[in-house]
Amino acid sequence: MAATVKVMRRPEPETTSYLRASLSGMAITFKHMIRPDKVTRQYPEEQPDLSPRWRGTHVMEVHENGRPKCVACGLCPTVCPANCIRLVGGEDDQGNRYPLVYEIDEFRCIFCGMCQEVCPVEAIHVGVHFENAEYTRDRFVYDLDRLMEQDHPSTLLWDPSDPRSE
C-alpha cells in the first residue's frame, strides 16, 4: 500500500492577505453552518448500519419443538479463549444429549465468534446486536432460556460473497 503524504504549502509571506484568509475562513464556517446535511446520526431514531458480520450478543438456535439445538458436546467451552461459557450436559431417555446448564457471561466474552465457528450443529451464534445495557451486573450472565429468546439475527461469520475476507 502506497503511503500518501499530503504536503501543505506554507503561505508565501509577500502575497498572503491575512484579512482575506480570515474572511474566507468565515465564509467556510458560514457555509457549513447553513449546510443542511449534518454528520450526526440521531441514534435512537436512526440506527447504525451494522455489518452482517458484526459479532454481538449470542443467540441459541431452537428446534421447531422448542428445544435448543445444542447437543452439549462441550466444544464451545473448550475453545472459548475467555472461558465465559459454562455448560453442564445431560441426556434424555432417548439418549439425546442436551444442555442442563448453558450460561454465557457476556462481560467476559470477547466476541471472537469461535463458539459459533466450532459448533458442529450450528446451535450457538454471535448476533448482529449491540444494545446490551442492563441495570444490574448479574443480568449479564445469559442463561439458556435467555439465549433462546434472543430474536436478533445471528452473524454470518464469513460473507458468502467474500469467503476469504479480502
Add this chain to the structure above:
Amino acid sequence: MNDLSPTAFLVTSMMKITAVFTGVILVVAYMTLAERRVSAFIQDRWGPNRVGPFGLLQPIADGIKNILKEETLPATAHRTLFILAPALAIIPALITFAVIPFAAPLGTPWGTVEMIVADLPIGILYILALSSLGVYGLFLAGWSSNNKYAFLGGLRSSSQMISYEVALGLSIVPVLMLAGNVTLTDIVWQQQQLGLWYLFPLSLAFILFVVSAFAETNRLPFDLPEAESELVTGYHTEYSSMKFSMFFIAEYSHILTASALMATLFLGGWSVPFWSGDHMYWHEGMLISGFNAAGDPVAADPAWWKTLFTLLSFAVKTAFFVLVFIWVRWTLPRFRYDQVMHLGWKVMLPVSLAYLMIVAATVLVMDQVGVEGFAFGAILTVVSGIATVAFVYLLDRGRVIGGASASARRSQDEVRVRVSHGTSLSTSQGG
C-alpha cells in the same frame, strides 16, 4: 427628562428593572444554547436538540445541573476572595445594560415612559467604568485560587483588558464627537437626525471597537485568560458548580452588552432604518420627532406598536452581533500572547489615536465651512473609508502584526525541501 409623576416614575422604573434583568438573564441563558447550536452547525453537527423542542429547554437543564452539582473549595484558596470573585464578575456584567436604550419611548396614561432603565447623563462613561470593573472578578478568581494556571489566566485577563480598554475608549470618542453627548439616547437621536448609521461615517472606529470588544469580552481570538490548550481553563480552573456558571453568565452578558453597544453606537440603536416615524427625543421637556423648516420642534406621537417595532429592530441588530461573536469564535484560532499585546499597544492604540485626530480635523473643517446634514455624513464616510482602506492595507502586508508574519516568513527553499521529502517518502514506500 420625562413627564412622569414621582410615583409613576418609581413604579415604571421598578417594572423596567425587573423586565430588563429577567430579559438579560433569559437572553444570556439562550445565548449559551445558541453558542452550542451554532458551533455544532459550523462543525456539521446538530448540537443539543434533545431537551424540549429543538433543545430549547437545554439552558434550564444546564442551570439545574449546575445548581445541584457539588461545590468545591480548594484547600489552599483564599476563602473570601474565592467566594467574592464570581460575584464581582457577574454584577458589573449585568448592570451595564441599564444605560442602553432598547426601544422608543412608550406613551402611557401616566406619561411617557422611556425604554431605558436609567438614562444617566454620563451614559457611555458608566459602561466603560463598569465593564473594566469586571476584570477584578477574573483577576481575583485567578489570584485566590492559588493555582498557577488560574493565576496566569487572571494575569493575562488583567493585562489584556487594560490594553484593549484604551483602544475601546478611544474608538468610542469619534462617536461621541459626532453625537455631541455621552448619553446613549442622544447617540441614537443624532444618528436618526443624520439619517445615517455611524457605521458608515465612522467605519474605522467601528472596526477598532469590534476588535477591542472581542478582546474585552475575552472571546476568541482573544480568549487568552481561558486558553484551554495552555491554561486548563485559566482563571476559573478551580471553580465548580454555580460559581463556575456565574463566570459564564458574566461572560455572556458581557457579550450581550457589547453587542447592544455596537448596535447602539454604530447601527442606530433601536431606530428602524428608512423610517422616520420612530424618531423620538426629549428636547427641553418635550418629546419631539424633529424640527420643522422654521427650526421649531415637532411633537412626536409615541405608540405601543412603535415601541414594539423598535424593540424588534434593536433585538435584531443585537442578535446579529451576538451571532458574529459566536461565528468568529468558531472560525479564528487564538492569538499568541505577545501578538495580543502587540496588536493592542502597537496597532490599535496608535491607529485609534490617529483616527481620532482625522475625525476631529474633518469635523472641525466641516463645521467651519458650514457643511451640514447628509453631505456632512457623506464627506465623513469618504474620509473614514479612505482611513479604513489604508488601515486594512497596512495591517494586511504582514509587517504590522510581527508575530504572525514571522512564522509565515519561511523561505521558499524550505517549502521545496518539504515537497521533495514528501515525494521521496511516497516513492520509497510505494513498493
